[in-house]
Amino acid sequence: MKETAIEMNKILKEKSDIFYFMLSDFGKNIYMPKGIIVQSAEAKEKATKYNATIGIAESKKMPIFLNSLNKYFNILKPDQIFPYAPASGVQELRKKWKNKILLENSLIKSQDMISMPVVTNGLTHGIMLFADLFLGENDEIIIPDKLWENYNLMFEERYKARVVNYPLFNKKSTGFNVDGLDQAIANSKKDKIVLLFNFPNNPTGYSPTLKEVDEITAVIKKRADDGKKILVACDDAYYGLFYEDDLIDGSIFSRMTGLHKNVAALKIDGFSKEDYAWGLRIGFITFSDFYKNADAYAVLEKKTTACIRTSISNCSLLSQSIFLDIMGGGEVYVKEKIEKFEILKKRANKVKEIVYKDKYKDLWEVYPFNSGYFMCIKPKGTTAEKVRASALEKYGVGTIALGEDLRIAFSSVEYEELDDLFEIIAGVIRELK
Amino acid sequence: MKETAIEMNKILKEKSDIFYFMLSDFGKNIYMPKGIIVQSAEAKEKATKYNATIGIAESKKMPIFLNSLNKYFNILKPDQIFPYAPASGVQELRKKWKNKILLENSLIKSQDMISMPVVTNGLTHGIMLFADLFLGENDEIIIPDKLWENYNLMFEERYKARVVNYPLFNKKSTGFNVDGLDQAIANSKKDKIVLLFNFPNNPTGYSPTLKEVDEITAVIKKRADDGKKILVACDDAYYGLFYEDDLIDGSIFSRMTGLHKNVAALKIDGFSKEDYAWGLRIGFITFSDFYKNADAYAVLEKKTTACIRTSISNCSLLSQSIFLDIMGGGEVYVKEKIEKFEILKKRANKVKEIVYKDKYKDLWEVYPFNSGYFMCIKPKGTTAEKVRASALEKYGVGTIALGEDLRIAFSSVEYEELDDLFEIIAGVIRELK
Incomplete structure (x- = not known):
């Protein structure tokens, strides 16, 4: 050591x-190690005349950069992007x-x-x-x-x-x-x-x-x-x-x-x-x-x-x-995050309304969910992998099979589409049972 | 396995x-593993109706994103940035x-x-x-x-x-x-x-x-x-x-x-x-x-x-x-890269002119160099670490000491400053000898 x-x-x-x-x-x-990194940090502080420690290329105290790359950015200065x-x-x-x-x-x-x-x-x-x-x-x-x-x-x-x-x-x-x-x-x-x-x-x-x-x-x-x-x-x-x-x-x-x-x-x-x-x-x-x-x-x-x-x-x-x-940007950023959060929350609540319906009781078990991007159901009378494969092949509906569970990302499906999404999955399970 | x-x-x-x-x-x-990644790839191709595999959040077939973040970018579309x-x-x-x-x-x-x-x-x-x-x-x-x-x-x-x-x-x-x-x-x-x-x-x-x-x-x-x-x-x-x-x-x-x-x-x-x-x-x-x-x-x-x-x-x-x-951008990008290359090449050639001068013969050995960002000298009659520390403390000049060698990044020092840079390092070695 x-x-x-x-x-x-x-x-x-x-x-x-x-x-x-x-x-x-x-x-x-x-x-x-007390090597390049530490010596460079020391130089950053003290090398007021010439700093020849730096592992990048500089000119006029700024990083050398290509305008071809810099053109992709607003607001940020080159020294916030390239070093x-x-x-x-x-x-x-x-x-x-x-x-x-x-x-x-x-x-x-x-x-x-x-x-x-x-x-x-x-x-x-x-x-x-x-x-x-x-x-x-x-x-x-x-x-x-x-x-x-x-x-x-x-x-x-x-x-x-x-x-x-x-x-x-x-x-x-x-x-x-x-x-x-x-x-x-x-x-x-x-x-x-x-x-x-x-x-x-x-x-x-x-x-x-x-x-x-x-x-x-x-x-x-x-x-x-x-x-x-x-x-x-x-x-x-x-x-x-x-x-x-x-x-x-x-x-x-x-x-x-x-x-x-x-x-x-x-x-x-x-x-x-x-x-x-x-x-x-x-x-x-x-x-x-x-x-x-x-x-x-x-x-x-x-x-x-x-x-x-x-x-x-x-x-x-x-x-x-x-x-x-x-x-450091304040209100707009916070407001936007709340807006996006509300989109996901609305979808999650909609999924809750849907998945516990009586008509689906024989088709799947629902695991508790209250947060995040996903929810899972456990299909009854068939396997998650069969449901996944069939939903994808026959109906163009993508889900993830994880062992006996089917993961559904409501994060990536519109609110208005959720009813239909679960109706299709229900249909697939009925076909497979 | x-x-x-x-x-x-x-x-x-x-x-x-x-x-x-x-x-x-x-x-x-x-x-x-033939898990989420593979299933998602399959869905990307075939989930033409709903894709509920995705580990991101989407709305209207586009990633959900914050304008607060998107405002930093030109040219690129959100789906080239956020997923x-x-x-x-x-x-x-x-x-x-x-x-x-x-x-x-x-x-x-x-x-x-x-x-x-x-x-x-x-x-x-x-x-x-x-x-x-x-x-x-x-x-x-x-x-x-x-x-x-x-x-x-x-x-x-x-x-x-x-x-x-x-x-x-x-x-x-x-x-x-x-x-x-x-x-x-x-x-x-x-x-x-x-x-x-x-x-x-x-x-x-x-x-x-x-x-x-x-x-x-x-x-x-x-x-x-x-x-x-x-x-x-x-x-x-x-x-x-x-x-x-x-x-x-x-x-x-x-x-x-x-x-x-x-x-x-x-x-x-x-x-x-x-x-x-x-x-x-x-x-x-x-x-x-x-x-x-x-x-x-x-x-x-x-x-x-x-x-x-x-x-x-x-x-x-x-x-x-x-x-x-x-x-895919073509000529401007290539031209710019050549320009920047020429800046570094000019510096490297200047360093070559400087470091082999007779007046420095007793002060350092020069290792061969012909490419890249750096060159190294081996100070004579003192240690690289002493030269580094003294150049930094007394003259505000930053270099890297690596065992018996001193690494100098000409990539980060202007052409016009190179004479002075090596003159200072020479002075430090003379003081320490």
């Missing part, structure tokens, strides 16, 4: 033994995102309770960075059984960890399976418990109610009291798209801050889904624990930065500059 | 035993980049000689994907000793491989060290030889001459004849920035295509340095070998895509759309 890594680990162990305990082997080994962003992200954007987290999570009462968010190349990259730091081949990760398939590919193939599932919904399929979570932790033979929550959930569109979140928090606290060391990772990709009133206020992440010495937490979120900007690839990862120690958070941020450096070097400056600008 | 991975590996083994042999454990295990790009990249852009490789590498005479390039999130991500597929903890990677520091962090820490160096320059420091390369291969106890070439080189700005490339090719062929299995990875980040006439025509990659049954090759390149678009994060990775088999290339592309899916999901659609558009 390199000296710099040893130094970083020493600080982390002293200031947050829980985060230190959670580190994977790679998480322990990785460090930010490299810092590996950890544009500092001002990180600050703005931190403020947003505080605004939306009333339990996070002060800046020092959480780390500075580090910019990631979209949400998946945030999940990768989490796994880089905390998952290895002897680890388990506990996730509800309705999940994004890429979790398996990432955690099992890339990180050699074991994915342990528990049923997302309780036996009556009325809500979150708190007992299932509790049992999954109890059944683990590991002291190191890694939990992943993804609410609003992909694929089901479910978010826990306030009451359920209280229960989830109580379970985690109880198990931490029993001596389990627990890392809670929150994939908040669809954050904010809550369509009912009794749901979680803020992220589960906010419940973990200061909860227990044996509990550490991280939050993965970003613009992709919240701002309908999937192709711009900007997300964040943020840490929190019981100790709320600035030095420990700094180590985690640095290790995350080194993971970024060794995977993609840095994230798009162009995208970061746009989001930084828009976040 | 998952069934899909086994199927893919079987094809690769049959069609390109050399690429199969080179795969890391992760490279063997990784596969593209997800395919995990392997925008197909038309991949085709255009392939054509560019063919145009610039006369030895690659037909489309079928190389794979379709896969889009990466900048060059570093390309290097990561290469290491994903081909490097593990029992592997060595042989790289000249003047190298980008991030190689070490990536290959050693992330991939647990051993980095083996040989001196980049021959003993007289007049050019590439062909014997060093030959010896490094001969000295390896492994049958699996992984070579990495980075020309134009970071940090020295050196590219091999045509004669040296012939010799490099001959060495690799000879060692392949001896039974070594060799993967040649070309990091062509600074491709095209060649300032002298007798240099390599095209990439070393082009010499490897069809060279020998025991030789496989890959090329990592992209827009970042070539188009002065560092912050837009678009690169490519392309494969080639003796067999030039379409099925084998397809497996490599799919495995690469799965590596992308498990690291960042996909690369910026916005950036890909811009580059796709610009590559």
Whole structure:
């Protein structure tokens, strides 16, 4: 292990033994070298005469750029578009995102309770960075059984960890399976418990109610009291798209801050889904624990930065500059987000009206949904894959088959088309039964 | 190992035993699941009525987007900006980049000689994907000793491989060290030889001459004849920035295509340095070998895509759309690139005039340079770090210290300032001696 890594680990162990305990082997080994990046940062500050450190090309203190490229942009200046962003992200954007987290999570009462968010190349990259730091081949990760398939590919193939599932919904399929979570932790033979929550959930569109979140928090606290060391990772990709009133206020992440010495937490979120900007690839990862120690958070941020450096070097400056600008933009931006939210909410409510109708009772079971982009049904008397294939081939209707469930993205179907969409799916199931 | 991975590996083994042999454990295990991505692709084609597969939000067959975001763009339409790009990249852009490789590498005479390039999130991500597929903890990677520091962090820490160096320059420091390369291969106890070439080189700005490339090719062929299995990875980040006439025509990659049954090759390149678009994060990775088999290339592309899916999901659609558009743009774009190239070439030639002057002979040794963004000197009678620190603190001049060498980025210093820059560095060395 390199000296710099040893130094970083020493600080982390002293200031947050829980985060230190959670580190994977790679998480322990990785460090930010005091090389080009550090020397360049120093030069940026002090090289007032000539800066010959820079890995880009400059002329007249501006990046050299092609007008052929610059012509695609308004508002932004070339130095907001073309140079490299810092590996950890544009500092001002990180600050703005931190403020947003505080605004939306009333339990996070002060800046020092959480780390500075580090910019990631979209949400998946945030999940990768989490796994880089905390998952290895002897680890388990506990996730509800309705999940994004890429979790398996990432955690099992890339990180050699074991994915342990528990049923997302309780036996009556009325809500979150708190007992299932509790049992999954109890059944683990590991002291190191890694939990992943993804609410609003992909694929089901479910978010826990306030009451359920209280229960989830109580379970985690109880198990931490029993001596389990627990890392809670929150994939908040669809954050904010809550369509009912009794749901979680803020992220589960906010419940973990200061909860227990044996509990550490991280939050993965970003613009992709919240701002309908999937192709711009900007997300964040943020840490929190019981100790709320600035030095420990700094180590985690640095290790995350080194993971970024060794995977993609840095994230798009162009995208970061746009989001930084828009976040300072005020009312129009906020108003527009509310408008788009209302479109999705209206669709979700319409789907609710449709799918529980008596005429469909023999055709499918509906999983609870109240948020996000999707909802799932379980076709009766046939398989989801058969329904998918037939709906597509015969009727030009695209859905996703996931095991026994059919995922329907109401995010991408018009309000006026929803009746017809489900009528077609119902017809297909009737044909197949 | 998952069934899909086994199927893919079987094809690769049959069609390109050399690429199969080179795969890391992760490279063997990784596969593209027949899940959401495949079902969505199918729906994109066939879901003519309603497409409820999509992981984005749509309205009126267009992505839902915020005008607050759209206002930053000209020319591009919202569906070129906001949706997800395919995990392997925008197909038309991949085709255009392939054509560019063919145009610039006369030895690659037909489309079928190389794979379709896969889009990466900048060059570093390309290097990561290469290491994903081909490097593990029992592997060595042989790289000249003047190298980008991030190689070490990536290959050693992330991939647990051993980095083996040989001196980049021959003993007289007049050019590439062909014997060093030959010896490094001969000295390896492994049958699996992984070579990495980075020309134009970071940090020295050196590219091999045509004669040296012939010799490099001959060495690799000879060692392949001896039974070594060799993967040649070309990091062509600074491709095209060649300032002298007798240099390599095209990439070393082009010499490897069809060279020998025991030789496989890959090329990592992209827009970042070539188009002065560092912050837009678009690169490519392309494969080639003796067999030039379409099925084998397809497996490599799919495995690469799965590596992308498990690291960042996909690369910026916005950036890909811009580059796709610009590559169809014709003369202005080409003319501008030549203009910028001339700026850098003029600076490089000026640096050549300066650094070999008699008055500096006692102060530094100059390493050969003829290309790229940088050049290196080795200060005499003091250390590079001392020179760096003193130049920065006393004179506001930023440089990078790399072991015993000082890297100077003429890419970021004006032509008119170059005399003064080196005069200051000379003064610092005199003070320190």
